[in-house]
Amino acid sequence: MPYHHGDLRRALLDTALEAIGEQGPAAVSLRDVARRAGVSHAAPTHHFRDKTGLLTALAAEGWSLLADSLEEAVRREDDFAELGVAYVVFATSHPAHFAVMRAPGLARADDPDLDAAMGRAREQLRSGVQRFEAGSTRDTDTTALTAWSLVHGLAALILEGAIPLKPDTDVTELARAVTARLRPPS
Known part of the structure; x- marks a missing residue:
């Protein structure tokens, strides 16, 4: 182009x-x-300045886009699992951003824009966990880590082709089925 x-x-x-x-x-x-x-x-x-600068800008942009997606999910839904769905949908809709975001050492970790974007995404996750865990005795940091691990793993497995998806697979519905496991049994 x-x-x-x-x-x-x-x-x-x-x-x-x-x-x-x-x-x-x-x-x-x-x-x-x-x-x-x-x-x-x-x-x-x-x-x-260099390739690292380019990748840092892309990582910051990716984290900012992810934060926007998570913020929209928090605003739209009262269901913590929808944050996880938003994460998986973001990752599978923006695979190049996601690749840069999870590639250690390729971006400048001390970049203020990257740090701010990552902080915004973490804050959206934390706020969703706090709403979900309101009144619970469970540790919200552990819950956040558990949720992030689950949805990050699902997104990575989809992008790596480790989960064979049929052409008509709805990633949103698959993510909802998986994140439903985050809810306590009724």
Whole structure:
């Protein structure tokens, strides 16, 4: 997708997401992203110092998008399990972002934008757990970790192809069936 005019930074991010979808985050290079975007190999350095800067921006964007999804789920539903559904749907709808978000060492962990976006996502999860656990004697941090582990594992298994999905499989309904296990038995 050759870049013509407008927002070069956005064009580079979108091009990088496409490349990550094809070859994974570790294999992406600024030179390849520039070539795919139809700009000089030096153009990306005006927006991202290096590959790590590009991947950090994508990770921050991914965490922000995830936080938005979780916030919407909290606002829309009074059911804690829907946070988990939102997580799985986000991951399977944004696989390139999700790949960068879970690739250790590829992004700058000390980046303030990344830290803020991750904090926002964690806060949405924490707020959902607190509503779910209101009046309970269970530790909310452990409940949050349990829920995150479950839905992260489900999302990763789907994206890795370890769960053979039929073409008509509704990921939302599959995630609802799995996250229903988070509710105490009636």
